[in-house]
Amino acid sequence: FLCLGTEGAPGIAGMKDQVALLRWVKKNIANFGGNPDDVTIAGGSAGSSAVDLLMLSKVTKGLYNKVIPESGSSLSPFSIQLDPVQIAKDYASIHKFNEVDDIYALEEFYRTVPYEVLLSDLSLESNITLIFTPCVERSVAGIETFLEDTPANILKQGTYRKVPVLYGFTNMEGYMFLGAFASLKDKMNERFSDFLPADLQFESEAQKTEIAQKVKRFYFGDDPIGEDSVLSFVNYNTDIVFAYPHLRSTQLQVEAGSDSIYLYEYSFPSPIPKGDGVPEIMKKVQGAPHCAQSAAVHDIVFDLVTPDASEEYKKLRATLKEMWLNFIITGKPVPEGSDLPAWPPVGPNRSPYMELGEDIKLKGSLYEERAKFWDDIYGRFYKSPIAPEHQRIRTEL
Numbered sequence: 399f400l401c402l403g404t405e406g407a408p409g410i411a412g413m414k415d416q417v418a419l420l421r422w423v424k425k426n427i428a429n430f431g432g433n434p435d436d437v438t439i440a441g442g443s444a445g446s447s448a449v450d451l452l453m454l455s456k457v458t459k460g461l462y463n464k465v466i467p468e469s470g471s472s473l474s475p476f477s478i479q480l481d482p483v484q485i486a487k488d489y490a491s492i493h494k495f496n497e498v499d500d501i502y503a504l505e506e507f508y509r510t511v512p513y514e515v516l517l518s519d520l521s522l523e524s525n526i527t528l529i530f531t532p533c534v535e536r537s538v539a540g541i542e543t544f545l546e547d548t549p550a551n552i553l554k555q556g557t558y559r560k561v562p563v564l565y566g567f568t569n570m571e572g573y574m575f576l577g578a579f580a581s582l583k584d585k586m587n588e589r590f591s592d593f594l595p596a597d598l599q600f601e602s603e604a605q606k607t608e609i610a611q612k613v614k615r616f617y618f619g620d621d622p623i624g625e626d627s628v629l630s631f632v633n634y635n636t637d638i639v640f641a642y643p644h645l646r647s648t649q650l651q652v653e654a655g656s657d658s659i660y661l662y663e664y665s666f667p668s669p670i671p672k673g674d675g676v677p678e679i680m681k682k683v684q685g686a687p688h689c690a691q692s693a694a695v696h697d698i699v700f701d702l703v704t705p706d707a708s709e710e711y712k713k714l715r716a717t718l719k720e721m722w723l724n725f726i727i728t729g730k731p732v733p734e735g736s737d738l739p740a741w742p743p744v745g746p747n748r749s750p751y752m753e754l755g756e757d758i759k760l761k762g763s764l765y766e767e768r769a770k771f772w773d774d775i776y777g778r779f780y781k782s783p784i785a786p787e788h789q790r791i792r793t794e795l
Contacts, residue, residue, distance in 0.1 A: 400508050401482035401533035403786025407505050408538045409482060410545060413451060417544065420452070420461040438464040438726045442692040446470030447477040450647070451532055454552045455544050459559055464729055466564045466722070469571060469689045471643035472549035475595045478783045482533040489529055492519055534785040548783050553647060556654030562729035563651070564722070565744075566662035566751075567644050570685030572635030579631055579679050583623045590614045595638045599781035609775065616771055628682045633768075640688075641765055642772045645748050649773075652746060660731050661744040663764060664691035665755035666714055691754065695722050710756060717758065 401409025424434045439462045441449040450472035452458050453465050471477065479485055487498035490507050493515060497503040508516070535543045552558050575582075586593055591603075591610035600606040617634045618627055648661055667684045692698060694715045721731040721738065731752075732741040739760055741752050749763040763769075 399479075399530040399532060400486060400505075401479060401535070401786060402486060402501055402505055403483065403536035403538065403788065404501060404505055405538055405541070407508070408541045408543075409533045409535045409786070413448065413455070413532055413544050414542070416448060416452060417455070417457055417461070420458060424461050435463070437462045438466060440466035440468065441470070442468040442689045443470050444476075447472055447474055448532075451477070451545065451549065453561070453563070454549055454558045456546070456557075457542055457544055462561070464562045464564075464726065466725065467644075468692045468695075469567045469640055471640070471647045473553075473643040473647045474639055475597050475643070476528045476531060476639070477643075478549060479531055479533040480596060480781060480783045483786045485529060489519070534783050536785040536788060549647075550650070550780070550782065553650035553654060560651075560654075560656045560658075562658040562660070562725065563656070564660050564662075564725045564731060565644060565648060566664060566691065566754075567636075567640045568686035568688065568690045569663055569665040569755075570632050570636060570683070571640040571688045572632040572637075573680075573683070573685065573687035575635045576628065576632060576680050576683075577677055579628065580677070583627070583631075586614075587622050597781045597783075598775065598779045600779060609779065613775070625679075625682075628679060632683055632685075637765070637768055637772065642769060642776075645765060645769045646772070646776065648744055648748050649769075652744060652748075657743055658729060659744050660725070660741060661748065661751040661764060662691075662754050663751060664694070665753060666690070666694070666711065667756075686755070691718065694718050714754070714756075714758075718754065 399410060399412050400407045403409065420437070420439070423432075423437060427434050427437070439449045439452055441447075446467040447470035449465055450467045450470065452462070454472060483501070486504060486508070490498050490504060493511065495504075495507045495511075497507075532545065534545055534548055537543055537546075547555075547557075582593075590613070591606050594606070594610055594613065598609075600609065613634075614623075617630045619630075621627075623631070644661075648659060651659055664686050666686055668687055668690055670681050670684050672681075694711075695718050697715075717738065721741075724733055724736065725731045730741075732738045739752070739758055741760060742750060744751060747763050747766070748769060750760050751762075751764040753759045753761050
């Protein structure tokens with residue numbers, strides 16, 4: 399995912415590998431009894447963000463006709479590098495490389511640095527970004543472009559292929575960050591602005607601090623973040639990393655004319671983790687953690703994720719499998735004539751959605767208050783990703 403806008407590192411190679419796979423499927427799946435004109439792409443977590451991006455790319459036209467992103471959106475802060483060249487420069491500087499302003503020297507550094515060194519400082523930042531992820535590309539002669547514009551712009555303009563989408567997340571996606579709560583709570587109290595999503599920008603530090611305090615008050619109230627704030631911590635991280643990006647994308651797609659998005663929240667509670675190695679803080683809340691719906695649908699056993707095989711869970715798992723299979727076959731999780739609860743596509747105001755938990759119920763607007771809160775902030779302060787600047791080819795240097 400190195401993205402320098404050069405011939406050797408135009409960017410987003412990892413997504414182009416996935417396009418190559420889809421083209422192979424299109425060309426060859428009939429030899430295995432499959433239908434090349436009926437392909438569903440699905441993914442969880444970062445894979446969910448990836449299939450969301452595949453849906454927005456012009457080069458995937460005709461390679462799929464249904465999409466299932468599970469717990470990850472193209473609008474998640476971690477999905478797209480905000481400034482890929484600057485990110486590459488900063489990371490190279492950490493490793494004592496000084497010629498960062500020579501784009502081709504920078505490219506050569508990444509080509510030759512030992513693998514172990516390259517991976518030694520990769521981590522999730524406090525603003526919920528990863529270092530190397532997909533990017534908005536600069537057009538490079540002779541090289542296919544995967545992503546010509548930002549996901550938000552593509553969604554707003556409606557310049558993507560509108561296909562049925564089964565779209566959702568769990569009610570406690572942010573549980574995955576709870577292991578770091580003890581080391582983060584004091585930092586959040588001291589400088590909450592460091593923990594705002596990276597894809598926000600402000601005119602001044604004073605404005606950033608003002609908005610940070612507004613966000614902190616919305617989730618944590620006026621008291622310091624402490625042991626009684628665990629659920630609020632989970633909700634905050636659920637919203638900024640997963641839930642709101644999904645809901646923002648849903649709203650933009652509906653406004654652009656998409657009429658076959660099936661929105662859900664998965665909420666079946668996983669058991670409270672046990673054992674000496676589990677931090678006590680992780681035993682204080684219970685819900686459906688990151689990608690728990692994927693575990694249910696695909697019979698995956700994740701530590702701290704998969705519930706005990708109760709009869710209720712077995713029943714829900716069977717229902718989810720039926721819904722997912724229905725969607726893959728028909729483009730609807732609950733087709734006409736099904737005995738399952740009716741599930742219409744989502745419309746304006748992110749309503750309705752299906753609650754997939756101890757009960758399966760069709761409900762109104764998903765996270766209405768929380769979504770409107772972030773609608774206001776992103777409407778005023780959204781920071782759009784940028785593509786690399788045009789680079790002179792080597793023969794021009």
